Each structure stands twice: as C-alpha cells, then as structure tokens.
Amino acid sequence: MDILSLFIVVPVLTILALVFTKGLKQARIVSMIGSFVQLGMAINLVFAYFKEKAINDNIMVFTKDLVWFKQFNIHYNIGVDGISVALLLLTSIVVLAGVFISWKMKDLPKEFFVSLIVLSSGVYGFFISLDLFTMFVFFEIAVIPMYLLIGIWGSGPKEYSAMKLTLMLMGASAVLLVGILGIYFNSNADGGELTFSILEIAKVNIPFEAQKLFFPITFIGFAVIGALFPFHTWSPDGHASAPTAVSMLHAGVLMKLGGYGVFRVAMYLLPEGAMHWSWFFIILAATGVIYGAFSAIKQTDLKYINAYSSVSHLGMVLFALLMLNKTSWNGAILQSLSHGFMTALFFALIGMIYGRTHTRDVTKLGGLLKVIPFISAIYVIAGLASLGLPGFSGFVAEMNIFVGAFEHEDMFYRIATIISVSAIVVTAVYILRVVGIMLMGPVKNPAFLNLEKVTWYEKTGILLLLIPIVGMGVAPLWLSNMILKSLEPFIQGVL
C-alpha cells in the first residue's frame, strides 16, 4: 500500500470499525484512534516529503496511477506537493481536535462519528487527487455528509440551514462540473488523448478562447465553497446551525477546498484565463475582505461573527491567489492553513462557551474571564492571532500576502491591496468588541458564577489547534520553504 492511499484506506477502516461499535464510549475511542493514526501519517508524510524531495525533483511525488474508467480515460491518480502535504496536515489535526471536542456527543454518537469520518475521507481524497474527475468525486463525498451532520445534529433552524448549504454547494458543483468538462474536452488541443489528468493537461496549451470561457466557470464553481462574495451566504447560516465539531471541520478544512481547487485546477490549468479575468475576481475578493469584516462588526451571535470573519479571511486567500505572484501565493496557502487552525479553535471555544452558558448572544454574556479563565484566555489569544498579531500564524500569512500583492506596478492592484490591508483595522474592531463585551467587564449573569471548569478532552482539543498557530507564527520558514518549492510550476504557467 502506498503512503498516500492510506489516507483514504484508514478512514474507511475506521468507518468499518465504527459500524461494529456500541454506544458513545466505543465510538469515540475508535474515532480517536483512527484520527490519531491519520495525524501520525500526516506528520510522517511531512518528513517523507522532505526526504523524497531531496532526491526526486518531480512536481508531484509519491504518485500512483491506476486506470479507473477506461472509456473516458478516468484514472485513480494521486500524488502530493508541498501545498497538499501542508493541507493534509491541517486536516488531520482539525479532525482529531474535532473528535476530542465531540467527546460528549449525546445523540446517535456512532452515526455522528461515521459522518464526520466520511467527510474527512472526502477531504483527504480531494487533496491527494491528481485527476480532475476523481477530485470531483471526493469533493462531493466531502460535501454531502454536511447535509446530514447539520440536519440531524444541528441546532436552531437546522433543516433550513442544511438545505441552503447543500443546495448552494450543489449548485456550485454543477457549475464546477461544466468547468471540468470544458477543460476535459480541450485537453487534446495539442493532439493526443482526452484526459482528466492535471499533470497532463498542464502541459497542453489550451486555446485562449476556451480558457477565457472556462476559467470563470471553474473559478466560481470552487470559490463558492471558499466563501467568495456574493456567494457566501450559505456559510453563516450553516455554521450557526452546525454542531461544534462540524463547524470546526467545515470552516477549518472544507472551506479550504475552495482555495485549493481554484489554485490547483482553475489557475494552474487555465493560466491565461486567470490573467484575463483576475481583475474581475480581485474586485469580488477585495470586496469580500472588507465586506465580511464590516458585517462581522454588526453581528451579535458568536458563530455569525466568526462566519463573517471567515468570509473576510478567505476573501484574503482568493485575493492573494489572484495577485499571481509567488510571495502572495505563498501567503495565500499560509493564510489557508492559519485560518484553518484559527477558525477551528474559535468554533471549538464557542462550542464550549455555548455548552456552559447556553447562549451565543454576545450581549447576554459578560465577565467570562473571571469564571472560565482558561477558555477565555485562549479566546483572547485566538482573537489576537486572528487580527494578525506577530508571533501567530496570521501575521506571517498576511505579511506575505501584502508584500506580494504590493509588488504589482499597476495602480489597480495597489489600490485593491490597500483596501484589503485596511481590513486589519476592522478586524481589530470586531475581535476586541467581542473580547470587551463577552470576556471582560463584570459578570452579567449570576448563573455564570458556577460554570463547569474546562475538561481534559477540551484542553487537548484546544492545545492541538493552538500549537500549530503559535508554531507557524514563530517558525514559519520550513513550511514556507515547502510551499515555495511547489509554486515553481504555477509560476511558469503564469509568466
């Protein structure tokens, strides 16, 4: 068994094992073991990648290619570069943290964990696929369990949110499928066979007309899940209704599929289309950055605040990708990772606060720093990380993005950059507003005085997410090197 296929096999085995479990205790132990193995594999993969990269200078390493459906030339084709390795690591950490956070899942624990692991297997598959069709299949595998997870285990208007989320993402998938087929039917432009293989298509010069047509389609198809303005409205409702672990996975990992897909498929395979259209999508992305931040100021539900904050941060990812240069691309990937950890941590903390106080309304909370100091202190740290304080991951990512984006001669890009940079102030406003109202000040509700202390499994979940945030902030260089090396082929496409 090769090192990458294990990323799909282990979740499948975990699911099989879960089927035979009884009750919460067995289900969570099995899920935890499965996720631990995944994390171990991801860490191992990082080291293996560095070792392999030293002797093997291919774009993708650990590749494996099996014909899956001969008639349409669909392959099971997998391989990774630095970007996917980093995102696999992110996924495995967030999944494990999610399992710890759901330690006390009351209703239908077995089914819950099964759906969670199915979702994660889709994400793993997506990140390792090198075949457009396989990638699309994994994309759907990752999206569909969301419907069940929100619809069954959610809260509030869960049916509405689940339906909205699934329909919007399915609509995007339909658009995406058109884009992928468009690429497929142009993959023989230089003669040769029609193919879904990303590496093969990258060598083909797809005619400019086709690129112009299919770039926006593919871009939007992926960017909806990356919360591109104005297609972001599924995300606040979805997050608000989803149970904690699902929000974490969703914002932390699933939304990264958008940025990754945009980069790996739309921009890598259709570089001329990207150059042609970048101005348009930069406007949308920069709008999203500011718009999301301003929307977040006005919200009172913690999850909505965080959801709009995600719109803003992920707008930054798309914005950086569209800047078409190496530094900002590096920043975009780092921002994806950093946002993944940060937002998962936020949702975990929100879940803990909600579990104790039974409200997510900021105006009803107050003085939590006094009653649940550990959770509150971590919330402050997460907030500071989110507003881009040096020493945390967000700063590294944002500085890469800004420096890279500013390298454009053109005034339009400059102005868009300055607009996006100004989001750092608005971010500070909404973060500190929440910290001020919710954590500081006098204790508003006497019932808060005897809240449950933080438990060991909650602490474990928090630390799992906090360590990478600080680690990336203090020592970003190895990660950044891993990513930078993988950006070479993309650069050649654009220049």
Next chain:
Amino acid sequence: MKGDDGYTKFFAFLSLFSFSMFGLVLSTNLFQIYIFWELVGVSSYLLIGYYYTKPSAVAAAKKAFIVTRFADLGFLIGILIIGYYTGTYDFETLNNPEGSAIVNWASSSFMGLSVLTWALILIFMGGAGKSAMFPLHIWLPDAMEGPTPVSALIHAATMVVAGVFLVARLFPMYYFVEDGFALNIVAFVGAFSSLFAAIIAITQTDIKRVLAFSTMSQIGYMMLALGVSGYEGHDGVGYMASMFHLFTHAMFKALLFLCAGSVIHAVHSNYLKDMGGLRKYMPITNITFLIAALAIAGVPPFAGFWSKDEILVAAFEHNKLIYYVGVFVAGLTAFYMFRLYFGIFWGKNTKYEHAPHESPLSMTFPLLVLALLSVVAGFIPFSEFITPDRVGFEAHLNYPLAAVAVTVGLIGIVLAYIFYKKENDLSDKFANGFGVFYKWAYDKFYFDEIYLFVTKKILFKGVAAPIAKFDKKYVDGTMVGIGNTTVATSEKIKGLQSGKVQDYAFAFIAGVVVIALVFIYLWTN
C-alpha cells in the same frame, strides 16, 4: 497592588512588554520594528485592561488598541511602499546618505509628492499613533485607567516615545528625501500637539490625566526637535536634543507618575479636589515631586533644563515660529505642573477621613532613585554620543536663549504660586476670563466626541449596519429567492405531469396543430 486578583499576570504582561520594547529598540530593519511595534501595542492593551472587570478600563484598552492599530495601518502601507521602491527594509541601507534609497527618492512621484515622501508621512502616522500626536492622541488620557506603574513605565517613559524613536531611526531619510518635506510635517504636528496638550493639561482635574497630557506635550516637544534638526555637525543639535529630552523626560515623568501613584494610594482619589496640604503627611513624595516638577519646568540645574534648552536652540536656529511656540509651551508646562504641585501638597487643608500617611519603602525607594536621576541626568554629554551623522560635537549653553526659557518657566511657576499656594478664587476668576474657551479645553476640544461620532454614527451605523442588512436582505435574499422561485415554478408546472392520458393526448394534438400551423404559415411565405 499586592493581593490584587491576577498579581502574577501583571508581571507576565510587564515582562512581555519589556521583551517587545527591547526588541523594538534593537531592531535593525523596518519589518522587525513593525513586529515588535505590534507586540508593544498588545502588551499595552493587556496592561491597560488589567482591571478587566471595570468597564472604563476595558473601553480604554480597546480604544488604545484600535486607534494605534489604525495608525499602524499607515505604518504598514509605508513599509510596503519603502520595501517596494527601495528593495530593502534595512535601516543601514535606507539611511545611507549616498545609498540608493536617498539618492533615488525622486524616481517616482504620486500626486505631486515623491512616493518615498508619502511612505515617510505614512510611517510618521504610525509613529504619531503610538506617540499620541494630534489628532491620534485620544487614547492616551484614557490609558490612565491602567495601574499607575504601567502609566509610568509604558504611557510616560517608554512605549509612547516609540514614535519619536521611529522617526529618529529613519532620520536621514526624513531629512534628505524631497528636502525634508515629511520632516516639516513632523515639526508642525509636534509643535501643535505640544501646545494643544499643554492647554488641555491646565484645565484637567484628574492628576493622572494632567500628567498624560503633559506627556503628550513633551513628546510633541521631542517631535518638533526632530523636525527642526539638521544633519551634519552642530546642525544636528535638534536630533540630539530630541533624544536627550526623550531620555531625561523618561526619568522625571516616570517619577511624576510614581509620585502621583503614591498620592492616589494615600488619599484614594485621582481628583485634585480631594487633595491639598499633603506635604505634612508625605514628606518624601513631596520633595521628589517638587524635584520632578522643577525638572520638567526647565529650571537649572535639573535634567529637563539641559535638554529643553537645546531643543529651543535648535528651533531658534531653524524655525522662529516653532521656537515661539516652544517657549510658550515651556511656560505653560511650568504653570500646570506647579498648579498640580501646589494643589496636591499645599493649597487648602482638606479634612481626610483616614489620615494619609507616607507610602512604604517599596514605593518611596524608586522615587528617590528617580529623583536623583532627574537631578543628574542633564549632565550626561549626550551630544558626544548621539548625533544624526554619528560624529560627536561639543554642545554649549546658549545663555540668552537659556535665560529666556528659564524666565518664562519661572513666570509660570510664580503664576501657579499666586493662584494655588493658598486657597483663593483667583484661579476661578482667571478661568472665567477665558469663558467658553476654558470649557472647550476642559472637554479636550471635543475630540473624543468627534471620534465617537465618526466611529459610532458613521462607521457603525452608517457602514457596518447597512452592510449587515444588505447581506441579509439582498445577497442572501437573492439566493433564497432563487430557491423559492424554483419551488414556485415546479409548483406551477407540476400539473403538467398529471398522469391522465387525456391530458397528454390533448397536449400532443394541440402541439401537432400548432406546429402544422407554423409550417403552413412558413410555407405560404
């Protein structure tokens, strides 16, 4: 403070601050300084919000962070511009007078000014935010909500002067790029801030706020000194004096804050009206406060005299207008400082519920050390160490100018003596003489209200709220609308699949008839 909740947390934050401040001072490039710049900002946030259950402290912390963050936005954009046009962030390369950054400043222009000038102005915006220069000063008085040692260390001596330090770090660029256009802005902003803050300081009744405005005024002094400085040889006296004043000011201002802390500790109030006649109860605080007040008023031979004198010399040599402002502010400084001194230690004999007593040795010892420093710090030959071109020079006292400055300072002290030494109503009459202007100054010229209006009314109600509403109503509304339309359409057309053969037959025949008619129509034409 001992026994407070979170006593250890206080020292943790203080250490974080020291770490960041040392990092800031030791930085060798713009990016590094930005990193530590943000970190001192956050330590200041945490320390101001130390009494986090007090809503006013929370609000003050938030305000400080957001105002400086806004200023840092300018700083960051300035860094990006400099990084792009000069290709380096390194101070050594940037500041080299023969280096490419300074030689090629005219290479690109934007809206009538060199891009580098824009960058320097933006960087100064960052510095002005951190150093509480007009109009970004509004956070500093509120920052006094923090514990007094924090006010002494961060908001008087070290962090707030980071802006001065930043301009000084890039001084050759400020001086050479476009003939010092950005430097002139520094000078005028500094001079205006120092005047503005001194006027407000006269009217305030919270002793820590008086000291806060005094800090702002003195930092304005340092800024204006940088702004009027030249580069080579004795011309660089302004730069030297600015750094000198930064150094001496740290001594006596920290001392003033600690004295104020000691007084507040004794009478449990921040307000001047609750104090008076304290000299009998607190002899050590009295003497040390007097020394600090003399130092800041510029009375020889105390530390403030030497540095202030050199600032005025520099201003006199380069810009007469700024010189007159400087002299006037020196008078105001002496006046409000002695207003404070007489108000606290002399004046009326307030009846105290508990007789105030001198603070314990742990509090008076630092006072004595700082008082000693406030006396002797002025004798350090600064001009031999710190000059813009790194060549020392001999600094002399300019006797006529020094005499003017000292006279003005003494006039201020004498006026304060007349008004406040004994309880009388002269000061009220005097204040009434200014009428509405006094009221404006007392209300800090309504800058807090202006900011509140801009943030609450315009940004919050005018931007954020409509965006949130727009999002719910139109962006989300469109998506929901698409969904509803789909449902409604299928509702309408579901009748078509009725399952009745007759319906299908009717539709079939009707279709045939219509097509036939169309064909016949086309045929006949």
